[in-house]
Amino acid sequence: MIDALAKFVLGLPGWVALAFVFALPGLESSAFVGFVFPGEVALILGGVLAAQGAIPLWAVLAVGFLGAVIGDSVGYAVGHRYGRPILDATVGRLVKPDHVDRAERYLAERGGKAVFLGRFTAALRVMIPGMAGMAGLRYRVFLAYNVAGAAGWVTLSVLLGYIGGASWKHVAHLASRIGLGALAVLIVLAVLPLVWRRVRRASWLRRLAEHPLPRGLERRFPRSTRWLTQRLDPRVRSGLPATIAAVVLAAATWTFLGITQDVSAGEGLTRTDPGVHTWVLAHRTQALDTFFRLTTHLGSTIVLVPVLVVVAALLTRRRRTPVPAVAAFVVFGAAMLLHALVRQLVHRARPPMSDWIAPASGFSYPSGHTTQAWAAWGLLALFACVYGGRRLRPFAITAGLVIGVVVAASRVYLGVHWLTDVLGGATMSVALLALASLVWLLLAPSERPLDHLVEPLPTEDPAGERTRQGPQERHGPDPAAGL
Template identity: 40%
Template sequence: MSKIVDGLINLPPWLVLLVAFALPAAEASIFVGVVFPGEIAIIVAGVLAHAHKLPLWLVIVVGTLGAVIGDSIGYEVGARYGDWVLARLPKRLVKPEHVEQGRALLRRRGGWAVLIGRFTAALRALVPGLAGTSRLPYRTFLPYNLVGGLAWVTMSALIGYIAGASYKAAEHQVSLISGGLLALIVLVVLHQIARKSQRVQSWLARHRYKLPDRWLTASVLMLTAGGWLLAGLVQDAQGPTGAASSDSRLLHDVIGYQRAWLTPVARGITTLGAWPVAYGVVVVLGGLVAWRARNRVLPLCSVALLGAGQGVRLAISHAVARPRPPRGLWLTGADGYSFPSGHTTLATIAYGLAGLLLLRLLPASRLATVLVSLVAAVLAAAVGVSRVYLGVHWPSDVAGGWSLGVGWLALATTVYTLVRLVRLRRSANRLVPAEAAPEPQVVSPAP
């Protein structure tokens, strides 16, 4: 693998760009991804973008097109020839009932399977064909394919871009990310199997165990991931080592994209993370929830969580005491220490809570949940990027703000879920079936 990468890095830039299109396209269409992961070509193209041999935006566009087109071809192959292939496989290896269960699962939650599968080398080449074989509608497949392809290519290109000449370290980093996501998927699948297995449920009942709630499991995983990343960034920011060692180079690369028309846009976006705007959005939506839904607890808890999260951010900031970038790079005002980014932390927590409040006002539907979550994530991401663009934060400051914000929301969700489960269990224990009262005997009057 290392020799192949060394060969790619020495190719002409236009040829590397062509490979960055062709290799992701071939992953699922002709199953090349089973042998050779496509992110290698994207990383190498990102390294060349760092050396100013290729535009970074062009790498992302070309790689995304290759990934989306290749997965679409894999989907069509599965839709047309998947049954033919499955019919010729030994029944002892692929049981028909298992195939039908897999198709039913993809029909129910296929879009998320396509999105998550994009980030795992073990599934990336197989999920599109399986989605076609399972008759997942293409109108459902395509949006998740687009979002997953764009996110995966952007992540891989940025890792190569940040790593610069150390492309082998970048390759190892992507492998760790893919392995972590694959481990997460395996844990989720095992959890779902355990919930549906009568044997497992019987064994747990005999030993007085109970599987954790689905929301509790997800929130604990997010809390662990956010806390782990934040702890690593805190350590790097005090060095600076690790991720923080690339801050100066990446900051100047981002500043190189400054344009006269883009700077006012960035200043407008960054105000979305200022405390008057963030608190204002939460307070207004909280007031609407209190008025329309007659729920005052959620709005009050949301404002309290936002304030407490900001307090934790200030404590970390004073403990690390990291100075900001040189003042000559600033395009907007700023005060206080640099790590973690206050605007980014506040935007992540505030718009996460605002999304929760907004969902209480909208009709319950999966589409509304997805759209509101996507808007909240885009706003938090845009505020973080604007802070680097305006020169007032190092990139790892923004990453720390995202980590703290996500971890804080996950902590609140975990505590809420635990309290709710404890209350439900206490209510169930207090609920004693009333004994049937004896029927009153009717005595006929004496004649």
């Protein structure tokens, strides 16, 4: 059905096609058409028509944006007026009332993020506007996030169609995969806080300790059991946070060494390099050439060094600690030093120069731009996690990952690196970031910027009254506090 409708749309006159691009995103959440025909398909087809010269690109972006904003506003009004009766008559029969009330309270208080992020997933894009109206989210808040989400979603979908051109079916499939991936990420982000709240209370440790098997192991191996318990304690930096950093360090190091071994021996993962390179050459377009020529500079020292210097200087001055400046110098400097050392040891040749569409020099493995991008933007994300607010963290981590992936993809697309070159550079930088995090967790306990993650545990005083204790009260004085 979608193929037949798409062929029909691609054959429409320009102004009729623009009306279709306006109507479908508008009806997606207001009339629930999105359950049958996702709105991004209309936007992608509009981009294809713009690439063919049938309609202007700016017109597709404008009508698609207006349709998305107006349609979601209508969906908000329908949910505000009729949402609760509809819910009680359908899904509400299968869901507990307190769960529905809890969801409404969440959307009323923090629904702006759900409106923005839900825009990029087909299922949530249909339901979120009506749910936000039903929950009583203020319309000016809804409108602000609705406009921001619509701008990003419409631009991404239209440009995918414009770049993909005749391969719009593959682009639409890619867009649906992106939507499913975004939905999975949102589910994980919704579940993780619940899991983390349970973990940080350490109640699972108490229940585990009361089990007969751990008690028997504790009696038989007291020192080993005590050490393991301390490594899994989420209330102190040297516990679960340091254990996670150590696991990431070991995994990234092992992966980097494995890739390096394959590159040196010309076996294993390197056998996929020629096929990936050939596929990239066959799918180059003028728009992608321009995009990746620009984004690859996000991994160059000309951009990264000034950014790191400014951020480290501001944090050092504001926090009155040299840790940000030292971390920026050590991590980024170590990444550049290791890149130069490994490059000279491996001596790997680049792809044929006739395939390059960007300047490059030196040996190929590991990719310098990728190494620097993952080290620098990853370090900035760590700064945001340690010194920034709780709302900043997911956006900082997402931005760091997206920029790192885009820079790595640009080096492969521009023809100056093999796939394993960028994988090696990325894993090497991740290992450096994990090592820096582990060192900071173990050697810098006095700053304690992670204390707000620890939830005091309920205990009983001698009189039998329940009190709240923080980690210092439970563990006694910090032996490293004087460092």
